[in-house]
Amino acid sequence: MDQPIIETNHLNFSFKPGENILADVNLSAPKGSIYGFLGPNGAGKTTTLRLILGLLREENAHIKLFGNELRDDRIGMLKKIGSLIEQPSLYMHLTGRENLEVFRLSYGCPKERINEVLAIVGLSDAAGKKAKAYSLGMKQRLAIAIALLHNPELLILDEPTNGLDPTGIIEIRDLIRKLNQQEGKTILISSHLLAEVEKIATHVGIIDHGKLLFQGTLNALQVLKTIHTCAEVKVDDTARALDLLKHENAATLEADDTIRFGYISEMQVATINEMLVRAGIRVYRIGVMKNDLEDLFLQILSEKQL
Numbered sequence: 001m002d003q004p005i006i007e008t009n010h011l012n013f014s015f016k017p018g019e020n021i022l023a024d025v026n027l028s029a030p031k032g033s034i035y036g037f038l039g040p041n042g043a044g045k046t047t048t049l050r051l052i053l054g055l056l057r058e059e060n061a062h063i064k065l066f067g068n069e070l071r072d073d074r075i076g077m078l079k080k081i082g083s084l085i086e087q088p089s090l091y092m093h094l095t096g097r098e099n100l101e102v103f104r105l106s107y108g109c110p111k112e113r114i115n116e117v118l119a120i121v122g123l124s125d126a127a128g129k130k131a132k133a134y135s136l137g138m139k140q141r142l143a144i145a146i147a148l149l150h151n152p153e154l155l156i157l158d159e160p161t162n163g164l165d166p167t168g169i170i171e172i173r174d175l176i177r178k179l180n181q182q183e184g185k186t187i188l189i190s191s192h193l194l195a196e197v198e199k200i201a202t203h204v205g206i207i208d209h210g211k212l213l214f215q216g217t218l219n220a221l222q223v224l225k226t227i228h229t230c231a232e233v234k235v236d237d238t239a240r241a242l243d244l245l246k247h248e249n250a251a252t253l254e255a256d257d258t259i260r261f262g263y264i265s266e267m268q269v270a271t272i273n274e275m276l277v278r279a280g281i282r283v284y285r286i287g288v289m290k291n292d293l294e295d296l297f298l299q300i301l302s303e304k305q306l
């Protein structure tokens with residue numbers, strides 16, 4: 001799985017002079033992976049994806065797809081990529097099948113492929129309905145079916161669950177897994193939701209302000225998260241507890257009388273609990289708090305600066 005299918009080499013980009021939309025981005029998505037490209041709004045995800053797809057040009061960009069420089073054979077490479085960037089462009093007055101037929105003709109794919117992709121995305125039964133009658137999730141699946149028509153090796157999906165209801169999100173998530181596991185597609189999916197990426201990605205890249213802050217396997221990200229959790233403690237004698245714990249990772253007192261710890265390990269949480277109990281301090285509540293994306297960014301940033 002290690003051979004990268006997408007590789008950007010010190011990718012920089014700006015729309016106007018003096019701006020730094022992307023700075024030194026070395027993205028590497030291995031073959032066979034579901035690469036979750038995670039970052040808040042405006043972080044530079046879509047810009048990166050557009051550069052990878054050659055929809056935006058950058059003279060000095062070194063982008064390798066399938067092991068070769070994009071600029072050497074852009075058309076040849078695009079034939080191996082299916083993409084969904086921003087809103088899907090569907091013909092609402094046509095049925096699902098007719099929409100596929102329009103794109104099939106322009107892609108020059110065999111007719112049988114329409115039934116195949118309808119089955120893959122679970123729209124065989126709804127193929128005769130007009131696209132305007134589809135739910136958002138169905139429209140998104142139809143758009144993915146179009147992206148699959150030419151049987152690409154690589155799928156690039158920009159925020160594919162955006163705006164969907166919970167059922168639609170689950171359907172798209174299941175479809176992405178299926179495409180990866182049963183159809184062998186490498187998939188790059190962008191998202192601003194850490195929880196969403198954690199549910200499906202095998203590899204993760206985190207981007208913020210145009211910089212790739214983290215890149216690695218999902219496991220590596222999860223290890224980082226568990227090593228660095230926040231904890232909160234509520235006790236009967238806050239002053240004594242603070243004194244006892246003053247050497248434990250910058251314990252701070254919050255307005256509601258809870259004691260908060262910075263990034264500590266789960267083992268340290270157990271140790272703190274033991275110390276309090278041994279000192280006869282009653283522990284009303286001790287909890288490990290999950291990192292949200294913003295916390296995680298701050299944490300990764302502060303580690304980079306060490």
Ligand SMILES: Nc1ncnc2c1ncn2[C@@H]1O[C@H](COP(=O)(O)OP(=O)(O)OP(=O)(O)O)[C@@H](O)[C@H]1O
Nearest residue numbers: 015021039040041042043044045046047048159192
């Ligand atoms: N065509 C454009 N011209 C000028 N600036 C742009 C253009 N497109 C994007 N930007 C700017 O580039 C930055 C990165 O935008 P980008 O769309 O890549 O972010 P993103 O991570 O995909 O976020 P979102 O999910 O909000 O689209 C933002 O500051 C955005 O305002």
